[in-house]
Amino acid sequence: MSQWVRVQQEDFDLSTEVARLRDGRKDIGAVVAFVGTVRDINQGDRVSTMVLEHYPGMTEKALHEIREEAHRRWRLENSLIIHRVGPLAPADQIVLVAVASRHRGDAFAAAEFMMDYLKTRAPFWKKEQTPEGSRWVDARVSDQQAAQRWEHADADI
Amino acid sequence: MSQWVRVQQEDFDLSTEVARLRDGRKDIGAVVAFVGTVRDINQGDRVSTMVLEHYPGMTEKALHEIREEAHRRWRLENSLIIHRVGPLAPADQIVLVAVASRHRGDAFAAAEFMMDYLKTRAPFWKKEQTPEGSRWVDARVSDQQAAQRWEHADADI
Amino acid sequence: MKITILYFASLREQLGCAQEVLDVEANTVEELLPILCERGPQWQQALCDNAHLQVAVNHTVVDLATPLKEGDEVAFFPPVTGG
């Protein structure tokens, strides 16, 4: 696993990770960081805990490919993806995508692209605990649609 | 000055500010944070230091209006803007815009909107020190164009 | 030829199987599927009657026509829900 793509049980600290991403570089003018967190309501039901399962080996490969594709499409100085697995509770951090670039337009677009692709292409699955028992979370059509926005540009590669 | 709009000389800590923004709330699923930093090159010249001047009173009013407009346009749970003034050096943090929402699309759009409007509507001015002496930074056409992308929606208000 | 097959998330639970090594003659994923689905109705339902079934071979998502070879790692899983 590279230092810019990590799958881990442990929590992460946003400032620490962004400082590592920036590495004191003076050619960086913009950082966009996305943090995904666990909500206590999903599809109308209360969620008490969840467990994130993944496909070790393929997960890291998929995240690397997403990161590399972002670096092909935009002018980026650096980027990182951290995704947690294992048991999580509401308000816990799940995922961090952070992008550093010279100008802000590249960082905003690349961070959103990376999240949209992660949501539809990285092999993670959520199982929620609700008052009615546990259930696997269904994939969202809205996530598929968000990812499809970027696909016209796939012809470039 | 409210706790969600701050103009200050002091630096800020990203994790601290995002934790304050989220406030442990379990209905937040997405946080997008933008950090602007000082680059050591601008318009082809080396920048050793800069000073950020502003219009006290109007600055806070302009930032509040930008924040409120973002909350009108998207479904947001919270947002904050911190902008530094005074002397700054390359790699220093200048600005933080952070947005918390249920779903990521709102947070990404609102954060980019707030930065685009801040760049063209909030009364800050940068004076750079370069090897050729000091100079006031010129406004960028690209920032005007970025802000104009959002203006079709102004008719709503 | 020997291939490793992995099942994830709801599929793993439905089939009661996370991983197996199978000695099988199947030129493609499409040829492998009926062999697995013959095992019983829960296999039929989870794999062959599942419009949302995702397949990866050697850590890359593929379609059913993808050829298989000795030593391949085939994974079956539902649509992903990370992030």
Add this chain to the structure above:
Amino acid sequence: MKITILYFASLREQLGCAQEVLDVEANTVEELLPILCERGPQWQQALCDNAHLQVAVNHTVVDLATPLKEGDEVAFFPPVTGG
């Protein structure tokens, strides 16, 4: 009537003035400008010949036709460059 006038950034430096209180008869910003520009060529250049001049009255960006009244705070500045 008395109004407060503020100058920022490059305008403040060109004019050598950050703030003044002026007792003046001007119904609009447009009527105020020539009064200031009569002070000399650097005023003419910084304010009246400046296509990029920005004006705020009471902390709101306005156009030149905006009416003025006793106690208003008028600010002149170049295009903003924060963020």
